[in-house]
Amino acid sequence: MLSVREMHVTYGGTVRALRGADLEVADRQVATVLGSNGAGKTTLLRATSGTLRLHRGRIDSGSITFDGTDLAGKDPAQIVGMGIVQVPEGRRIFTRLTVEENLRAGGLGSRDRAAKATAERRVYDLFPVLADRRSSRAGLFSGGEQQMLAIGRGLMANPKLLLLDEPSLGLAPQMIGRIGEVIREIHRQGTAVLLVEQNATMALAVADTAFVLDIGKVSLNGPAAELAATDAVQRLYLGHGATEESEHGPVDTGASATNPPRTTRTLSRWSA
């Protein structure tokens, strides 16, 4: 479905964010990309959604195709039209708009009214909290609710592939568990998901395949269950002896309750 080959991306012509990343998401699959801060996870999603340009970034070489169609050079609206929607890191819901208006904005990429009505029902079924407060301003919602709204908004364009950028960011363990369930449900309804996470516990539990991104390159990949068992992932991402801290403040990895004190892992973040 989505195929990334030898992807090289730089920002502003100098900062090398991806250095030959390879990745494959099969039809109707949940794939996850793990990696610490600055590994290039968000960059990979931006390359897919066509939004690199908004950050003065560009694809230097490599290919990115969706069902065989080249995505390079397409604008974000065309990519949404093809069925790929990215839910950005940090939720980025429209706080001054109501829940209903946020969802409406999510559907503006498509003209199909019937499809949008169906999508809206799907979102409200998935997130009854939103249905109850559809005319409230989104800015008043809690972090978890905002994340649900962000995902719901992303579903409004009926994506075939949903890109999620760290949906667990800043959420309490219980809410992270809920997000995991939601991803499973979305997948069960037939949407493929590419999940970028620092919370490896949740990600590996919901994903079929996993990729570990390390300074712009995939260093490990394979079935999620197998990867979860490898030493490297255990050590680096499941907290057995290592941890990461997000630049957005400490991230509750959800695994912290069972894995007390950990040392800080350093990956070369400023890779330029």
Place this chain on the structure above:
Amino acid sequence: MTQFLSLLLNGISLGVIYSLIALGFVVIFKSSEVVSFMHGSLLLVGAYSIVRLQDPLGFWGGALAGIAITGILGLLVDRLLLARMRGAPVISLAILTIGVDIVLITELTRLIGPDILNINHPWGGQVLHLGSVGITANRALAIVVAAVLIAAFFAAFKYSNWGVAMRAAAEDGEAAALMGIRLGRVSALAWVVGGVLAAVAGLFLVGSPTPGVTPAVAAVALRAFPAAILGGLDSTGGALVGGLLIGVAESLATGYQDQLAFLGRGFGSVVPYVVMIAVLLVRPSGLFGTRELTRV
């Protein structure tokens, strides 16, 4: 009392004209972060086109064509100039509009020459009397038309796809782009709206009691700038209130200038700026604004 009411009513009629201009201003700023310093010349282009086209097309045809031309001019400025400079500092974009303004004003000044051109409004220079309070038919009509346009604008802003797209893009452009909203289209449409509103404002601004189309009209139109700023440059409601406030203040200051003689003759025309400064001293981001003028 009669004088006061009369000045108030005429102030409101001037204010709604400013509001129309300021609304376009705000919409453009919200959608493209461009502070359009060319709104005065845009308005003058509208008024001048109407004057020139009313002979071949008649008043109504000329008015429609002139309004359309101004909208298209806004579109062209956005597509041909600003779209190529996306990502440039907000200041550069603003200065670009100043450049365009100077070019347009210079050319229009040459075209208009020393004459005062008149739009032959079918309602002419008639004066309506409401009791003892008088207002020209032109200005009364301005209030009606502006009210309809402003209501339509706010309805579209709140309920239409365009309005949702505009508000989403204004709050978070990248997130909007990720939803498939075309930012270029949002800003292009904003410029069309800005141009159209400016031309409609121009149509009334050059009618009675103001003398016809002269280059000075562009400067008058620029008083909508303090209106937009004091309302809060990113607030549509603020543009409306700001326009009315400036219009009324200007009308009162001009009307009572004998009593205000200590402030100097012609105080009326600086009042908009004085009011703006006073408001900004108290509320730096304007009455309803939510962010500083220079965003990152």
